[in-house]
Amino acid sequence: MIQKSWRCTLDTDLGTVKKTASFAQDTLLDVKNLHAAYGASEVLHGIDLQIGRGEIVVLMGRNGMGKSTLMKSLIGTLPVRSGEIRLDGKELARLSACERVKAGLAYVPQGRMIFPAMTVKENIETGLFVRGKTRVPAQLYELFPVLNEMGDRRGGNLSGGQQQQLAIARALATEPKLLLLDEPTEGIQPSIIHEMARKLRRIRDENQLSIMVSEQVLSFALDIADRILVIEGGNIVHETLREDADIERLTQFLSV
């Protein structure tokens, strides 16, 4: 398993072995043999997946391959048929979505799903509520200054890119260990996509959280990922570290 193969360097001064790949040091999310279905139609056929602490994993795949279904099964808006979902050792598969958020999962769904009639600040406060807090952390406004400037504006009046920032800020307000983002670049203009990748890496570095992104834009995936997985027909069919990625092969997986 790639993620478990720690890369080590010899610290000659101390004569001890040091682990250097921070994300590979321990597993945060451990999914085993996950099956999920819509009614009688099974869509995920036994997914095994591990995400390390501080790791960014990008889940790629063509339309209809099961990316959103996996995200929904993890956060709990779609009940799992069978299998295990452990976050930091805690079993989540039978918990409600709300309990999973309290346990440290946050989810930005495809299409953002912010509350359009609520103000920007109120949207963020719905995330704070999970931790019993009321004050928006300064770090969120440093990351997304536009949300500070537009605090009193209705969420529904923001542009697509601004709504995406709001959805990420709301998710971060729940203080997650693992942030799940379903196709965050959808409908976002190319110049902002690179900025989004930079911000997500910064969020990972500053908060030491893990991120799993489902994505079809290969350049974004290569920009952000530590590791890339490919899903096809509800099975993970390919896995590669970013530095070993075979671009041609990944392009083939994504082409119709």
Ligand SMILES: Nc1ncnc2c1ncn2[C@@H]1O[C@H](COP(=O)(O)OP(=O)(O)OP(=O)(O)O)[C@@H](O)[C@H]1O
């Ligand atoms: N609510 C639903 N009821 C029944 N089948 C569904 C439902 N949602 C998705 N499916 C089916 O499940 C399969 C996987 O869909 P899913 O939305 O997970 O794909 P995806 O990889 O996220 O695609 P996209 O990139 O288009 O969002 C598809 O065959 C889809 O038609």
